[in-house]
Amino acid sequence: MDLLLMSFAGVTAKEYLTIQQQGNITPSLYAKIQRTKTLNRHDIIRRLDQDNIGYITYEHELYPPLLKEIYDFPYILYYRGNLSILSEKMLGVVGSRKASGYTKKALEKILPELDNIAVVSGLAYGADEAAHRIAVEHNMKTIGVLAFGHHTHYPKTTADIRRQMEQDHITISEYPPDTPINKWQFVARNRIIAGAAQGVLVTEAEEKSGSLITLEMALDENRNGYCLPGNITSPLSAGTNLRIQEGASAVTAASDIQADFS
Structure with a gap:
């Protein structure tokens, strides 16, 4: 068909x-x-x-190889930008939409020191936005996964970085361009981040957080799971600290991630 x-x-x-x-x-x-x-x-x-929108199916040579391994892989991906980036090794970066300055400072320390790794995230407010902006500022490759079609954007705060990414990097979606926002699509989007990446880093997350669901998706697919250790008095670090206790890798330097990608 x-x-x-x-x-x-x-x-x-x-x-x-x-x-x-x-x-x-x-x-x-x-x-x-x-x-x-x-x-x-x-x-x-x-x-x-x-509309300058391309598409590939899961049979295309540049379809992310790890993404094809997940159970409910998207059989088609629409994109704007540099398609060849999808063949790079990817690190998923997720975290709270209420991320504190700690997320940005930590990512500014870690991401630029990674070698030959593209950053994949969801262009959401907070940790996602910080990850994309830092990647662009430091000439890293970055991939934005949309939870809707390319004719829609949310939130407004990431519209400018998305435009830049669609010039020099790439945004992808499994939905046709006119697909509007639906709440369930954000969870579906997270499986793409988890599935395409070799590992997922959570910067900050409360005990009940969508970012931790993304981490669990990654672990279920035998990907590497990373968390930033945080202040024990901060609610935004309660989820990440707990996951570290449960076995996720604590990340304090780029080398903690790079070793798994080399």
């Missing part, structure tokens, strides 16, 4: 697996499959070209 048309018809990654595995086709999935027959591939490609 045509993966581009399936995507525009709304077929999800899990629904694609159902088709591939010849599983039970629900009425909803059947309707999406039928909808592909009404779509014009030429018009879709023309609109993508006009």
